[in-house]
Amino acid sequence: MLQPFYRILIELTNGRISSAALKKFSRSVWSRRLISGYAKVYNIDKEEIADDIHSFKSLHDFFTRRLKADARMIDDDERSVASPVDGVLEDFGDINVKKQIVVKGKSYSILEMLGDDTSVQRYLNGKYMVLYLSPSHYHRIHAPVAGKVISRRILGRKSYPVNRMGMKYGRSTLSKNYRNITEVEHEVGHMAIVKVGAMFVNSIIITDESEHLSKGQEFAYFSFGSTVVLLFEKDTFHLSESMPIPSEIRVGEKIGYVRNN
Structure with a gap:
């Protein structure tokens, strides 16, 4: 009984009108009043934010905040893959x-x-990794490796929840939700960075459209919490042994290594 009920619920709450209303409100000056309470509820570290919390003009501006330059250190091992986001490593496995x-x-x-x-x-017989961002996380997305961008595309229209309940009861959320895809050719192969929209708002903004990305470089952001799926070519990626699943990760932390066949 729970599964069909939840599916109906999330479909009703993801309509065009409700999405538009939420998007409009989050960008309005009226939403500014919620920022302090939001930061307190989600225990957001105000000391690492680049701007004073009172300088944000809307809740959306706060969602998409930048951090101070030294707030995240990018792993400097040439072979390492750095986390592109602050979030939770939810799963890792094989592409069959x-x-x-x-x-x-x-x-x-x-x-x-x-x-x-x-x-x-x-990516057949390669590896995948799922990184989930909650509303409490920093929402900007950074390049996990250095490489050449070979493809950018947008697919899907609606988005359903990508939290644990949405993943459990939703229909193919990772493959059907609105998604913004960046494919990169790096030193030993290819990887896809699939940025998956969350319920209500499909705003995934590319901030840097350069043909080449440096590891750790910011190139996009989510307007709300969401999910990033990383796909790695066969025999090109090895997960860091120190990464339990699930585990909290931050931008720039080593999540694994690229490797030759």
């Missing part, structure tokens, strides 16, 4: 020959996720 990943017991089609069979072929 059926063009699927299995996250928390549910299968997701990477053909559907990427929308291009040529891209899918790159």
